[in-house]
Amino acid sequence: MNDRKLTAILISPRDNVATVTKDTLPGETVTYLRNGKTETIVSAGVPKYHKIALCEISKGADIYKYGEIMGRAAQDIPAGAHVHCHNVTSGVKE
Amino acid sequence: MKFYGFRRPDGTVGIRNHVLIMATVGCAAETADLVAKNLYGAVSFINQNGCGESEKNLQRTRDVLIGMAANPNVYGVICIGLGCEINRMDEFIPMLRVRTGKPVEQLLIQEEGGTINAAAKATKMAQRMIIEASRCRREECDLSELILGIECGGSDATSGLASNPVMGLVSDAVVAAGGTAMFSETVEMIGAEHLLAKRAATPEVAEKILERVRFREAEQAAVGDDVRKTQPSPGNRDGGITTLEEKSLGCIHKGGHTPVMEMLDCAAPPTKKGLVLMDTPCYDMLSVTAKAAAGCQLIVFTTGRGNAIGNAVTPVFKVTANSDTAKKLEDNTDLDMSPVLTDGVSLETMADETLKDLAEVLSGRLTKAEVLKFGYSEACISRICDYC
Numbered sequence: 001m002n003d004r005k006l007t008a009i010l011i012s013p014r015d016n017v018a019t020v021t022k023d024t025l026p027g028e029t030v031t032y033l034r035n036g037k038t039e040t041i042v043s044a045g046v047p048k049y050h051k052i053a054l055c056e057i058s059k060g061a062d063i064y065k066y067g068e069i070m071g072r073a074a075q076d077i078p079a080g081a082h083v084h085c086h087n088v089t090s091g092v093k094e
Numbered sequence: 095m096k097f098y099g100f101r102r103p104d105g106t107v108g109i110r111n112h113v114l115i116m117a118t119v120g121c122a123a124e125t126a127d128l129v130a131k132n133l134y135g136a137v138s139f140i141n142q143n144g145c146g147e148s149e150k151n152l153q154r155t156r157d158v159l160i161g162m163a164a165n166p167n168v169y170g171v172i173c174i175g176l177g178c179e180i181n182r183m184d185e186f187i188p189m190l191r192v193r194t195g196k197p198v199e200q201l202l203i204q205e206e207g208g209t210i211n212a213a214a215k216a217t218k219m220a221q222r223m224i225i226e227a228s229r230c231r232r233e234e235c236d237l238s239e240l241i242l243g244i245e246c247g248g249s250d251a252t253s254g255l256a257s258n259p260v261m262g263l264v265s266d267a268v269v270a271a272g273g274t275a276m277f278s279e280t281v282e283m284i285g286a287e288h289l290l291a292k293r294a295a296t297p298e299v300a301e302k303i304l305e306r307v308r309f310r311e312a313e314q315a316a317v318g319d320d321v322r323k324t325q326p327s328p329g330n331r332d333g334g335i336t337t338l339e340e341k342s343l344g345c346i347h348k349g350g351h352t353p354v355m356e357m358l359d360c361a362a363p364p365t366k367k368g369l370v371l372m373d374t375p376c377y378d379m380l381s382v383t384a385k386a387a388a389g390c391q392l393i394v395f396t397t398g399r400g401n402a403i404g405n406a407v408t409p410v411f412k413v414t415a416n417s418d419t420a421k422k423l424e425d426n427t428d429l430d431m432s433p434v435l436t437d438g439v440s441l442e443t444m445a446d447e448t449l450k451d452l453a454e455v456l457s458g459r460l461t462k463a464e465v466l467k468f469g470y471s472e473a474c475i476s477r478i479c480d481y482c
Contacts, residue, residue, distance in 0.1 A: 009255055009435075011255070019251050019255060019334065021435055021436075048334075049250055049251035049334040049398075049416075050251065051251075051334065065340060065343065066254070066343045066344070068286070068289070069339065070285070070336070070337055070339050070340035070343055071337040071339060071340060083336065084336050085331055085336055088336050088337060089337070090322050090337040090338050090339060091285070091337070091339060092285055092337070092338050092339060
């Protein structure tokens with residue numbers, strides 16, 4: 001761990017999204033822990049307590065949070081993007 | 095952990111000592127309120143049912159009314175009816191008697207000659223009962239005698255990250271001490287039901303969890319509704335929750351890590367110790383009412399956006415891990431868990447702090463909602479084709 005303050009929480013190392021713990025501006029570096037090691041990602045602008053994509057997520061791919069599937073990408077989501085209702089659909093059947 | 099509660103003749107333990115003025119039909123609810131609001135030590139809650147309802151709905155009404163009356167936080171009950179309702183007093187009282195031997199009085203507005211006469215008679219009955227109740231003394235009790243309800247409402251991303259996981263550890267501690275922890279809100283299990291079914295104590299419990307989840311989805315679909323249109327709620331979405339399954343995955347953390355011993359029907363009292371689930375919609379008012387009717391003596395309510403509700407018979411202790419909410423809704427929030435997210439306080443440390451607070455509340459410390467005298471209008475009874 002380094003001295004940089006953590007600004008996002010990754011719950012499971014399997015997750016492809018993290019939750020930011022402060023409002024982040026476009027271009028701002030977000031810092032989180034994966035398996036005890038610090039990682040960073042550049043935010044595209046994500047509000048406090050919302051999710052940030054930690055890698056590119058292709059349309060139709062599963063979104064993982066808590067180590068579980070929480071939805072699927074409705075469009076290609078670039079790394080660092082805000083992941084929310086505009087680009088994710090529920091997998092719960094109609 | 096010990097606490098000081100009221101030991102009831104049936105062996106249960108109450109953490110409050112209310113006399114309940116209960117309308118057995120909607121037509122008597124104002125009269126019941128007229129009695130309760132003037133008396134120290136009396137509580138009441140709004141009941142809009144008990145007549146003009148189908149047989150199955152009548153059964154749900156009776157399950158909730160009987161459960162509220164039987165809750166160990168209630169010393170005794172004054173039942174007020176109208177006289178011509180479907181929920182006939184002469185049928186209802188024997189059903190209530192099967193569940194509880196506590197003091198019960200009854201009267202009908204039509205027999206007493208109107209609201210004022212009925213209220214006067216009920217007030218005299220209640221005054222005598224409240225004085226009797228006041229002779230009860232708190233005794234040392236054990237966590238094994240507790241049924242702790244855990245509710246979540248107005249969730250945001252902090253609920254799944256902190257307040258629900260903290261309550262999961264509290265739930266584990268209650269279960270380890272031989273007590274019972276209960277959570278409900280079946281709609282908020284959709285998308286996470288496979289994880290709960292895996293933790294079921296028996297294959298029958300696992301199947302009932304899965305069956306109830308399927309039923310809740312189908313129930314909405316049968317009237318042309320889609321549960322995903324109302325869940326997550328607008329506030330959940332503003333707070334960073336995107337999909338129903340994300341909400342569910344966060345919600346089930348409040349049940350900790352122990353096996354699921356049973357999946358109860360709405361308002362049914364647990365038959366087992368340990369972690370139990372109850373099948374209810376996720377409308378908080380309804381789910382809290384059902385937990386109180388199932389015998390929970392205390393409910394911890396985790397919230398992200400903030401919440402104001404209480405309950406007439408069961409104290410509702412509010413916690414949040416959202417630092418903004420803890421400040422803005424300070425008068426509704428009993429415990430601020432936000433240091434978990436802002437100061438790196440561990441979930442375990444916050445769970446210990448929560449248990450210390452809960453021991454105080456179990457022993458008589460009031461919740462914010464109790465001081466505000468909340469609860470009368472905050473009762474909601476489950477329906478056939480239900481809330482979501």
